Amino acid sequence: MSSRDTPYFVNFQGGFSGFNNPGGRVFWVAASGYTALNGIGPSDSNSGLSPQKPFSTIQKGLDSCVAGRGDIVALLPGSYTITAALTMTIADVTLCSAHPVAAHDYSPVIITGAATLDVNLVQMDADNTRIIGLGFEAGFTTVTANQEVIQVNSTNTTTDIFGAIIKNCFFDMTRAAGAASASDTDLDVIRVGLDSTDRAFNALVEGCTIRGYDQDGISIEAGSVGAVIRDNRIYDGIGSELGLSGVNIKATNALVSGNRITAGTNSTTAGPINVNVATARAIITDNHLVAWGADTLGIVAINTATFHSARNYIHAVAAGNIIDYVTSATVPSSNIDWGNIQNVDPALPALVTATVGGL
Numbered sequence: 001m002s003s004r005d006t007p008y009f010v011n012f013q014g015g016f017s018g019f020n021n022p023g024g025r026v027f028w029v030a031a032s033g034y035t036a037l038n039g040i041g042p043s044d045s046n047s048g049l050s051p052q053k054p055f056s057t058i059q060k061g062l063d064s065c066v067a068g069r070g071d072i073v074a075l076l077p078g079s080y081t082i083t084a085a086l087t088m089t090i091a092d093v094t095l096c097s098a099h100p101v102a103a104h105d106y107s108p109v110i111i112t113g114a115a116t117l118d119v120n121l122v123q124m125d126a127d128n129t130r131i132i133g134l135g136f137e138a139g140f141t142t143v144t145a146n147q148e149v150i151q152v153n154s155t156n157t158t159t160d161i162f163g164a165i166i167k168n169c170f171f172d173m174t175r176a177a178g179a180a181s182a183s184d185t186d187l188d189v190i191r192v193g194l195d196s197t198d199r200a201f202n203a204l205v206e207g208c209t210i211r212g213y214d215q216d217g218i219s220i221e222a223g224s225v226g227a228v229i230r231d232n233r234i235y236d237g238i239g240s241e242l243g244l245s246g247v248n249i250k251a252t253n254a255l256v257s258g259n260r261i262t263a264g265t266n267s268t269t270a271g272p273i274n275v276n277v278a279t280a281r282a283i284i285t286d287n288h289l290v291a292w293g294a295d296t297l298g299i300v301a302i303n304t305a306t307f308h309s310a311r312n313y314i315h316a317v318a319a320g321n322i323i324d325y326v327t328s329a330t331v332p333s334s335n336i337d338w339g340n341i342q343n344v345d346p347a348l349p350a351l352v353t354a355t356v357g358g359l
Contacts, residue, residue: 021094024070027061028098030054031078051076051098058086058095058111067091067126074098075134077108086111086122094130095122101133103168103207104233110135120147123154128163138173138212146215148191149173152200164203166190173212187214193224193251196278202226209233213243217261222278224251234261234272245274245300246289249307252280262290271297272314275305281332282307292317298339298352301325306333314339314352323354 028051030042039052048055048064051074055061058073058080065071072094088095097109111134113121121136136149149171153161171189189210193200201224210217210232217234220227229247236243246261248270261272272289275282284307289298296316299309303326314322314337322339337352 021070021072024072025049025065026072026074027064028054028074028076029058029061029080030056030076031080032056034076034078036076058082059084062086062088062090062093062095065090065093067093070094072096075109079110079112081112081114082121083114083117085117085119088122088124088129089126090129091126092128093126094132095134096131097133099133101168103231104170104209105133105168106170106172107133107135109133110137112137118147120151120154121149122151124150124152124164125155125161127161130165130167131169132165132167133169135170135172146188148188150190151194152190152192152203153194153198155198156194158197160199160201161203162201164192164200166203166205166208168207169209171208171210173210173214188216188219189213190218191216191221192219192227193221195221196223199223199225200227202228204228204230205232206230207232210246211235213246215244216248216274217243217246219248220251220254222250222276225253227251227254229254229256229259231258232260234259236263243269245270246272248274248276249282249305250276250278251282254279254282256282256284257286259287261287262292265291265293265296269293269297270300273299275299275301275307277303277305279305279307284309285311287312289314290317291315291322296322296341297324298322299324299335299337301329301333303327304330306330308332308334310336312337312339316341322352325354325356328356329354 027048035041036051042054042056044055044060046053061073067090070092076098097107099108101107152164192203234246246263247256263272265271271291291298298314323335335354339352
């Protein structure tokens, strides 16, 4: 029986979802060893236009897209090892799992970097690109410079990137045997914006789980505007492995809302949320923060940072500062949050009183 290309808008009996992207195409990619029913093995010589004739590399699917028509690169279940950074340089392209993946689900599509890979795993360098429902596992043995699993805008050409979306992805940085060491402080999981001249506007990170981070779980760089970090679960490493901060904000008008963030803390870490020097008018609301360790900090604001926080529930397991301004709070910062410190006989929850410099 010969195979034929299948239109993008149907549902397949095996459970693969159809896509409704009027005017666009779906390019299918399969991992090594995959063969669809009545199909052929993956190859970049295939058309890529059906799961029966999939490409064999993700980059081939991304490079086959056309800007502006809403093309989709759908990854069939399996494990993909990346030996060079995946680059998304075509606007209005979605990279996603062929199976639907809900928020915080572990994806059937796993992408990992080869042990020798010392660059970003995915670079989102075009407007309105999306990464949805994918799983990422650590595979790096060393990281010699600042490196991200996903970098929104890596151009370094004074170019701004608009409308990036990272949704329902699972980042398990503790799973692979070759994961970077706990002492490696150069690896972020998601970095939004490169610097103050290569910015990201209106980026969204939603419904993701991050398990284990060596530097920052999510970093929003200076110059970027309007990032939304919503409904994510962010955990630092296991045991003695500590990350720098769960969410590190250096940008303007960032919204951090509805997240669950756990961070081990000591004298060199920043805790669940770090409001950095360049931050202006961030809103931090409705998050559940847990800090454990010898120097517990929930939200830290550095120098001239300004932010509002409200309805955050903050728990600590040792005496420390729940909300702390390194220097005096800069107008219009204000805080209306609840927190408690673990005691032998736990006290009733108390409204948080922000401190300055730990005092």
